[in-house]
Amino acid sequence: MFTPVQPGDEVPIYRQIVNQVREGVAASSFPPGHKLPSHRDLAALLAVAPLTVKKAYDELEAQGLIETRRGLGSFIRETPAAPAPDEVRERLARAARRLLTEARLAGVPLDRVEQLLRELDASDPS
Amino acid sequence: MFTPVQPGDEVPIYRQIVNQVREGVAASSFPPGHKLPSHRDLAALLAVAPLTVKKAYDELEAQGLIETRRGLGSFIRETPAAPAPDEVRERLARAARRLLTEARLAGVPLDRVEQLLRELDASDPS
Amino acid sequence: MFTPVQPGDEVPIYRQIVNQVREGVAASSFPPGHKLPSHRDLAALLAVAPLTVKKAYDELEAQGLIETRRGLGSFIRETPAAPAPDEVRERLARAARRLLTEARLAGVPLDRVEQLLRELDASDPS
Amino acid sequence: MFTPVQPGDEVPIYRQIVNQVREGVAASSFPPGHKLPSHRDLAALLAVAPLTVKKAYDELEAQGLIETRRGLGSFIRETPAAPAPDEVRERLARAARRLLTEARLAGVPLDRVEQLLRELDASDPS
DNA sequence: GTGGTCTAGACCACC
DNA sequence: GTGGTCTAGACCACG
Secondary structure (H helix, E strand, C coil): CCCCCCCCCCCCHHHHHHHHHHHHHHCCCCCCCCEECCHHHHHHHHCCCHHHHHHHHHHHHHCCCEEEECCCEEEECCCCCCCCHHHHHHHHHHHHHHHHHHHHHHCCCHHHHHHHHHHHHHHCCC | CCCCCCCCCCCCHHHHHHHHHHHHHHCCCCCCCCECCCHHHHHHHHCCCHHHHHHHHHHHHHCCCEEEECCCEEEECCCCCCCCHHHHHHHHHHHHHHHHHHHHHHCCCHHHHHHHHHHHHHHCCC | CCCCCCCCCCCCHHHHHHHHHHHHHHCCCCCCCCECCCHHHHHHHHCCCHHHHHHHHHHHHHCCCEEEECCCEEEECCCCCCCCHHHHHHHHHHHHHHHHHHHHHHCCCHHHHHHHHHHHHHHCCC | CCCCCCCCCCCCHHHHHHHHHHHHHHCCCCCCCCEECCHHHHHHHHCCCHHHHHHHHHHHHHCCCEEEECCCEEEECCCCCCCCHHHHHHHHHHHHHHHHHHHHHHCCCHHHHHHHHHHHHHHCCC
16 A cells, blocks of 8 residues: 655655555545554654644645544545645646646657557556 | 746746756757856856856766756757666656646546647647 | 864865865765864864855865764765866876976976885875 | 867866867867967857956967967967977876776776777877 | 856755 | 755855
């Protein structure tokens, strides 16, 4: 479920964890109600400091993707708290612009990019 | 050509500048041979410290997108130094995965995403 | 481990530091995994500005010799990132040509040069 | 006789020219008494500013390798002015240390390095 | 005029 | 405590 984090990477460890959960939710690998490992367990699994995982869970909770219940653990929200529509559109647009830039610099035509997207979409359990 | 930077943003100023140049090159707003403003001038234009712009130019040079010649200035490379193919593929794949995740979380279907990409591609002078 | 830098020298301070680390790694004085002093500490030790040491560390990281982890410090890489073979050969060839030129201008015969190399090789903890 | 200079290189153009002359003298391609092109001609040949070549010639004269006679041109000195023996030894030692470091980092054994040196020595008209 | 280096200090993010 | 970023200014080297 979780893949190793890269300590030397530019994106901080706690955000790598946030991203993994976001992707898991998007791909339905983490369905609503799914119980995440305790931050201590996940810390042991990923060989990072518990505080680092805690910070990731805190951010996920702030984003409305997970819910932490004292004494029980953290769970994927049944109904993810809807973020501001503006923010959603902004995130999407930024990711799209970014992909377009990378594709152009790499000399990859747009239909190749769309093909790549469809392949990724198919390969992931969506 | 250059749009204002956001000092408080999560992504550091120097990298915002890097991204603007990368996008400019990708969209051909900055054609090969194009002379960038001196780092001092751009610093004045964006109201940041000269060193901040210089750091951005340093990174662009390390990426092989621009060439800096002492006493002359910085220029978009005629033939961008080809980065390792692995890295290119990795950058593309990461950007694609990211877009896919954002789209899924936003509940936007894949064809809507492709439509968005095509619109962005058409609107930019490519 | 570190020897004083020369502020007035033609080769910039940050590069003198880069060279010291490169030589340390080559001579195995800095084995893989070895932790370098924090850039602040080394700056204090060498009596230079912290940013100067940081710039040296940045370049070493770009060269793939060290790895920097936020909050932890900088370490000699276990497996130094292999640079492009072309670049390696170029570095070697340039250094060899340079030595040959200096030797000829000094009127030192080739076997004397080779003897000097072997002495240096023996004296260093390699 | 002269090979193109690289404007984008880290080592300044005027020093690239200095090095070319030093190597030429060391390899006897430029024998004593040999007339160098006028700094204007060489500037045209290398496509650089005359001032840049002038600066190179100035440094070569300061090093005692060439002699400039008003109205006649610049010539390789018959008897190169002997620099301080200390400086010579220092230049040699530095070049040797540098080569040793590069070889170790490249994983090239010492006898391979000596072989490379002998090949370079043989290939150059010495 | 242009880039290259360096300083002394500040504030923030991360672990 | 560690690295990451930024500032405002200085001085030098290069073309």
